Each structure stands twice: as structure tokens, then as C-alpha cells.
Amino acid sequence: MTPQPGTPVLSLRDVGVRYRGGDGAMVEALAGVTLDLMAGEMVGIFGPSGCGKTTLLMAAGLLERPTSGAVQLAGIPAAAVATEAALRDFRRRHIGFVFQKPNLIPVLTAAENVALAxxxxxxxxxxAERRAIALLAALEAAHRAGNRPASLSGGEQQRVAVARALANDPVLVLADEPTAALDSRRGRQVMEVLRSIARERHAAVAVVTHDPRSIDLFDRILEMDDGRIVAERRPGAQA
Ligand SMILES: Nc1ncnc2c1ncn2[C@@H]1O[C@H](COP(=O)(O)OP(=O)(O)OP(=O)(O)O)[C@@H](O)[C@H]1O
Ligand SMILES: [Mg+2]
Structure with a gap:
């Protein structure tokens, strides 16, 4: 699936997610989000803790079935992917995730973690190994390719997780604070690699971040609050 630049890769229509909280009351984590992510664009998602950023990525990445609304990826309605197994397969082929924690497989080396999918x-x-090493090299982690996660620093693990997310040439990349464990130079490098995936592979990339240092790399910035997108701007444009 190679998306055409400027066409929507991901479409959310009035997507809501409600959770039952510990006290039994319902929490509206997403309160009706409508959003199109276009092929070739990188979007930054900002907002206070608890505003629904991770929930938005989970719904967009088909890890969470929304309580209401519709999600469509590359023209295919998520609701049409019927079984959990089919959904897992669909995700593995089309979506790259970078989570807040790297979640690497401990018994595999860095290169094997990247190559697995x-x-x-x-x-x-x-x-697969050649491509894994090339991805690690782009993130300055190729020298750690033969190491298992336990012997990598937190930042190295996170860069391996980024390489893993990009391995299957996904049309949609969803990253949740991918640079939180990185120094500013390497954080920027990760953001630049993500942006090059958008530009060169025409993927749509959404990055949740608190880091203002890479703002210039985003095509669009979405501000969330209270389960909604409350503002949208283009870096450089007047707020
Ligand atoms: N599995 C769950 N069960 C119940 N409530 C949840 C669950 N996951 C998230 N929530 C609630 O939904 C709201 C949104 O959470 P979410 O994790 O999306 O926030 P966030 O913007 O990613 O925050 P942070 O910046 O701290 O990661 C919060 O009020 C949270 O407590
Ligand atoms: Mg979060």
C-alpha cells in the first residue's frame, strides 16, 4: 500500500472513547475527535497530562475500539476488520507504533527486535537483518545491533523501538513521546528520521510530545485538552 501524497491515510470521524474508572464512574478520554492525517505529513500532538493523547493514538492505531465514531485507515473502515487476529495482522502490516516505553523482547538482540516483524x-x-541494521544506523544505534535490551541504555532502547516501528514500511506511524528518554541531539535525530519517513515513504506520522525543541519539524500541531482537539496551527504561522 503506497499512499499518494496529499490523500488521507487516517480518518477519524467523531471518535469517542469512554473508560470505566476505578470508582466505577465513566471517564470520557476522547470526546469526539475528527481528524485526517495526510500521506507525507508529520503532525505533533500536544496537551496536558490526562487530556487523551495516548488514547487518541490507541484509537487511531486500532489498539482500542472506540466507543463511538469511525476510524478509517487507507480507505478501509476499521469496523470492517472483524476479528482480533485480522486486526492484529492489519496493524502489523500498516502501522508502526512507538510507545512511551520501548517494550523490546528481552531475549532478542536489538537487530532481531527490529527484524522480527x-x-x-x-x-x-x-x-530483514540488513534492513534492521540500516534502520539502526540511521538512528546511530548500529553499533549496538548485537546487544540485548538489558545491556542498552534507555535512550538506546528507545531508538531500537523507533527502528522496529519503521521496519515494515508502515503507512501510518504513531509515536507516543518517543524522545522523552533522549538527549536533545538524539531526540532531534529521532524526529528527523520520523519526518523523513513521512517525506520519502509518504507515510502519515503523528507524534505525541511535550518537547518544544522539534516544533519546526511538524507540518501541523494539534493541541488537545479534555479529550478534544482544541486548536490547530502550523509552525511558523501566527498562533
Ligand atoms: N484503561 C483506562 N481505564 C480507565 N481510564 C483510563 C484508561 N486509560 C486512560 N484513562 C483515562 O483517560 C484519560 C486520558 O488518558 P490518556 O492516557 O489518553 O492521557 P495522556 O494525554 O496520554 O496523558 P499523559 O501525558 O500523562 O501520557 C485520563 O483521565 C486517564 O486517567
Ligand atoms: Mg500518554
Whole structure:
């Protein structure tokens, strides 16, 4: 699936997510979000803790079935992907996730962690490893390719997780604070790699971040509050 630049990769229509909180009361984590992410664009999502940023990524990434509204990825309604197994397969093929925590598989090396999804998809092992090393190199982590996660620093683990998210050439990349564990130079490098995936592969990239230092790399910035998108601006444009 190669998206055409300027066409929507992801469409959310009035998406709501409600959770039952610990006290039994319902929490409206997403209160009706409508959003299109276009092929080739990188969007930053900002907002206070608890405003629904992670929930938005979970709904967009088909990890959370919304309570209301509709999600469409590359023209396919998520509701039409019927079983959990089919949904998992759909995600693995089309979506790259970078979570707040790296969640690498401890018994696999960095390169094996990156290569795994490719191997599952039938890419020959040697080719998968070559691509894994190339992705790690783009993130300045190739020298750690043979190490297991336990012997990597937090920032190195996070860069491996970014490489893993990009391995299957996803049309949609969703990253939740991917630079929180990184110094500013490496944080910027991760953001630049994500942006190059948008530009070169025409993927849509959404990044939740609190980090104002990479604002100039975003095509659009969405501000969230209280489960909604409350403002949208283009960096450089008047707020
Ligand atoms: N599984 C869950 N069960 C119940 N409530 C939840 C669940 N997940 C999130 N919430 C609630 O939904 C709201 C939105 O949470 P979310 O994790 O999306 O916020 P966030 O913007 O990502 O915050 P942070 O910046 O702290 O990561 C919060 O009030 C949170 O407590
Ligand atoms: Mg969050």
C-alpha cells in the first residue's frame, strides 16, 4: 500500500472513547475527535497530562475500539476488520507504533527486535537483518545491533523501538513521546528520521510530545485538552 501524497491515510470521524474508572464512574478520554492525517505529513500532538493523547493514538492505531465514531485507515473502515487476529495482522502490516516505553523482547538482540516483524511477514532473514541494521544506523544505534535490551541504555532502547516501528514500511506511524528518554541531539535525530519517513515513504506520522525543541519539524500541531482537539496551527504561522 503506497499512499499518494496529499490523500488521507487516517480518518477519524467523531471518535469517542469512554473508560470505566476505578470508582466505577465513566471517564470520557476522547470526546469526539475528527481528524485526517495526510500521506507525507508529520503532525505533533500536544496537551496536558490526562487530556487523551495516548488514547487518541490507541484509537487511531486500532489498539482500542472506540466507543463511538469511525476510524478509517487507507480507505478501509476499521469496523470492517472483524476479528482480533485480522486486526492484529492489519496493524502489523500498516502501522508502526512507538510507545512511551520501548517494550523490546528481552531475549532478542536489538537487530532481531527490529527484524522480527519483517520475518513474520515473510521477508528472508538476511534481508530483514540488513534492513534492521540500516534502520539502526540511521538512528546511530548500529553499533549496538548485537546487544540485548538489558545491556542498552534507555535512550538506546528507545531508538531500537523507533527502528522496529519503521521496519515494515508502515503507512501510518504513531509515536507516543518517543524522545522523552533522549538527549536533545538524539531526540532531534529521532524526529528527523520520523519526518523523513513521512517525506520519502509518504507515510502519515503523528507524534505525541511535550518537547518544544522539534516544533519546526511538524507540518501541523494539534493541541488537545479534555479529550478534544482544541486548536490547530502550523509552525511558523501566527498562533
Ligand atoms: N484503561 C483506562 N481505564 C480507565 N481510564 C483510563 C484508561 N486509560 C486512560 N484513562 C483515562 O483517560 C484519560 C486520558 O488518558 P490518556 O492516557 O489518553 O492521557 P495522556 O494525554 O496520554 O496523558 P499523559 O501525558 O500523562 O501520557 C485520563 O483521565 C486517564 O486517567
Ligand atoms: Mg500518554
Amino acid at each position: 519483517m520475518v513474520i511477514d515473510g521477508v528472508p532473514a538476511a534481508e
